[in-house]
Amino acid sequence: MNTSELKIMEVLLHLGLGLLLLVVRHSASATFVPSSECKRQCGHVEIPYPFGIGKNCSLAGGFDVTCQPGQNGFSKPFIGGRELLNISLTNSTIRVLNPITPYCYNDSTSELDMLTGTTNVTSDIDSNSPFRFSDIRNKFTVIGCNTLGTFGNNNSDSEYLSGCFSFCGQNLSAQTDRSCSGMGCCQVAIPKGMEFNGVALNVIKLSNTSEMWKGFGQRCSYAVIMEAAAFNFRTTYINTTEFWDMGAGRAPAVLDWSIGSGTCEVVKRNLSGAYACRSSNSKCFDSTSGSAGYVCNCSQGYEGNPYIPDGCKDVDECKGRPCPSDGVCRNTVGAYRCSCPTGRKYSLSNNTCNLDAGLIIGVTMGFLGLMIFCFCGYTILQKRKLKKVKQEYFRKHGGLILFETMKSEKGLAFTVFSEAELRHATNNYDKSRIIGKGGHGTVYRGVVKDKPVAVKKCTLMDERQKKEFGQEMLILSQINHKNIVKLLGCCLEVEVPMLVYEYIPKGTMFELIHGRNQSLQIRFSTLLRIAQEVAEGLRFLHSYASPPIIHGDVKTANILLDENCMAKVSDFGASILAPSDKEQYVTMVQGTVGYLDPEYMQTCQLTEKSDVYSFGVILLEVLTGEVPLKLYGPEEKRSLTSNFLTAMKENNLSLVLASHITEQESIELIRGIADLAKNCLDMCGINRPSMKQITDELSRLRKLSIHPWVQQNMEEMETQRLLCGSEDTSFGTESSIIEYPRPEAANQSMNPTSSYYAR
Missing domain, CATH: 3.30.200.20 (Phosphorylase Kinase; domain 1)
Structure with missing residues (x-):
């Protein structure tokens, strides 16, 4: 036989051994599949595999359950001689009724009945029983007065003895319900791995005479290993048989169970053994009940019976609403997934939909970046624009x-x-x-x-x-x-x-005549000097500026006063250059009512003589101390110009003159100023004097009033009396209509920064 034939034979041998191992494993495993004809319920108790009723219906002999007829036609399941209450595959436990060990006083003999003092918790289960008392869910409980209860495991491999003492005083009222701490009731934990078929319970009364026992009024004491959660002590258990009667001498106990004697790792490697975890979605766990063996359970996200093929089914976790109220649950194979609305993020730790800080920060930063970019771009464009x-x-x-x-x-x-x-x-x-x-x-x-x-x-x-x-x-x-x-x-x-x-910081001529300084009764000579300085300024604009400039809004409010009370003509808002052609007619009359030239209002043509007319009104204010236009009183008395011209026509100038002026100056000077004002106010502009003629006439009239050296000294004294030296920050004001103070307010102060103008 050549080399190639040997290699072929070796490959075929390996394949045969593999197939043989698969057949052995399958046949070994197949013995654990229960028959479909097996009964799975006895009375109200479900009997899931690996437990079973009947031949070949359970995993092994220790898991056989017998179903016996009971009262009222209901069957009851029994296992190991104990009534079976329920089976839990998830926890790998069963609940059974465990016998209570009593120790009672015999009334007929007046002696202690020792026959019931010891109970052997034995069963018909063989020594390889898969059941152990659960050390977590059970406790050894003793009820009685001056009673010592003990329990022990008689298995030679794990000998054990323990117990507790229940004491009663002379006054039974010291005991309280729901308290099992040594007064009429005591409890103690049991060790792990205590075998179900090898436990002995003893009750020992420590009182020597029946008389002393009678003094407690108590007949029986009890000892039992029972489910801790099912016990709730009551004081009536001490002096009555209520505890015994409730379960007819039995109490529920929890037993742990496991399969086989090997661990998961050992069983999986042993091809000849039967591996009980049959479901594809199951897991193997080593037993924790204190005995060898293992148990099976469904993987996370699955539920059912892991001991039969396809017994573990996917759990629809969404039916239990595990997600937050504002979230959405989506079931997946073996699990589920929670999703939250946009802008929120699912938190597994506290099962809530929280604000998605990362998303919010990202969106916010992106939005801010976009806004900054847009703002910068907009700013650059706006700056350029x-x-x-x-x-x-x-x-x-x-x-x-x-x-x-x-x-x-x-x-x-x-x-x-x-x-x-x-x-x-x-x-x-x-x-x-x-x-x-x-x-x-x-x-x-x-x-x-x-x-x-x-x-x-x-x-x-x-x-x-x-x-x-x-x-x-x-x-x-x-x-x-x-x-x-x-x-x-x-x-x-x-x-x-x-x-x-x-x-120019020291106010206006309007304030000097009509405002806060009116009460000082400014000397006529000072006002006349200021008027002449105004005329000098207007004369310069008309005659020496090139081209000539027409002010267009001459009034006392536009005459500022500097630190030395020198007049400064201001506010050229309505000014124009002297017209050189017919196109320079204005389309809208500007100026202040009371000062406006009537001819200008009719022709809409501003000329040098328009400024002359307005200056004539200023002279009237100097002579009379009155405002050009009043908005109150008789209509015929409201215009200062009309009143003045009427008085001049009737040769009754004293009616309009200020009283202090006639006392200070000669009638010749006053008459000269009045005649000059009258000429300035002529309705026909061509008949009005020029500003040069006005300044010359004012200069001549001032020389008539007083000798030059006396005039200079008087004006210096007058300057000291004025408030021109006070700190004031007023500037010229302007308007088209002036509202002047009423007579009763004439002597009151006026705010230098305010204006009595209505626009």
Whole structure:
């Protein structure tokens, strides 16, 4: 026989041995499959395999159950001579009724009955019994007075003796229900592995005479190994037979059981033995009852009988609602899975759906990142857009012309401010910084490079004004006159340009005449000087500015006073350059009612003589101390101009003059000022004097009032009397209508930063 044939024979031999081993294993295992005809219930007790009723219905002889007829036609199962109550495959236990050992007093002989004092807990199970008393679920219990109960295992391999003593005092009322701690009842644990068929129980009464026993009124004592959970001590057990009668001398006990004598590892290796764990979804566990052997149980997620093929079935855990109320349960083979709503995460430790912190943080961070990205992109786009808008505003407002001129005229003291600079200077246009409000804008006090300034936010401008704004700013910036507020600069990168003037801190001429200083009765000569300074400023605008400038809103509220009470003409919001053609007619009349030129209101053409008319109204305020227009009283008395012209026509000037003026000055001076005012208020503009003629006339009239050296000293004294030296932060105000104080409030103070103007 050659080598190849030998190899073939060797392979065939190995295959044959393998098949033989499989057949042996299958045949050995097949002996454990119960017959389908086996009875699986006796009375109300289920008898699952490996237990069985009848031949070849159980795993081995120790698991045979007999079903015996009972009372009322109900059958009862018995195992090892004990009535079987139930079988647990999961816990590998059975419950049986275990005999109680009594020790009773005999009334007929008045002696102790020793015959019932000892019980052998034996059975008809052979020495290889699979049952052991459960040391976890049972306790040795003794009931009685002065009674010693003992129990022991008479197996020579594991001899054991233990017990407990139950004591009673003279007063049985000391015992309490549900307390088995030595007073009338005692309990003690039993050792692991105590055999079911080799336990002896003894009850020993320690009282010597029947008289002493009678004194307790107690007849019997008891000892039993029973299920701890089924026992609940009552004091009536001591002096009655209630404990015995409840179970007819028997008490439930729990027995552990196991299969065979080998461990799981040994049985699995032994091909000739019968492995009892037949179900494919079962597991083998070594016995923990103190004896050799093993038990079977279904794998996790399965339930049923692990001792028969396919006996372990998948458990639908979702029927028991193991998941949180807001979760969803999905059954799987041998297990289940809980899922939670979006945004929540299942927590196995406490079986709850908690907020998914990781998901929330991730989504939040992603959202924040997206928002930051969008915000940054939006900010960049807005900055670019704003920059373009500012550049467009700068171009429209003549900024390029300004810069070109500033380069060519190096001595030009004019600054083009950025919007950010003016925001910072005025603390973001804080309301507390407002020093004036009117129809042409709002004036704020600001600080630029440690220098106080007045920042004016103008109202909307028409297209013509926007086109000419740069040129007009150049002209205004070149005006340098002591009686005109200096324009320091402007801001062109906003929709409506902002103007920056020098800051004049000491109030207005309106306040000096009508406001808080009225009670001082300012000398007429001082007011006349201030009026002349106003005329000088207007004369400069009309005659020396190139091109000439028409103020357009001359009034006492726009005449500021510096530290020396020198007049400063301010607020050029309504100003225009002297018209050079017919196209420069205004489409909307601007100014303040009471000061407006009637001819201007009719023709909508602003001229130099319009400023003259307004100055005439100022002269009336100096002469009369009254406001130009009253909103109360008789209608014919509301206009100061009408009252004055009527008084002049009737040659009754004293009706409108202030009383203190007639006391201070000569009638010739007063009459001269009145005639000058009348000429300024002429309805026809061409008949009105020019500002040059007005300044010359005022200069002449002032010389008539007093000698020059006396005049100078008087004015210095008057300056000290004024409140011009007080700290005040008022700036010129503007409006189209003025509401003046009522007579009863004429002597009250007025807030320098407030305005009596209704826009």
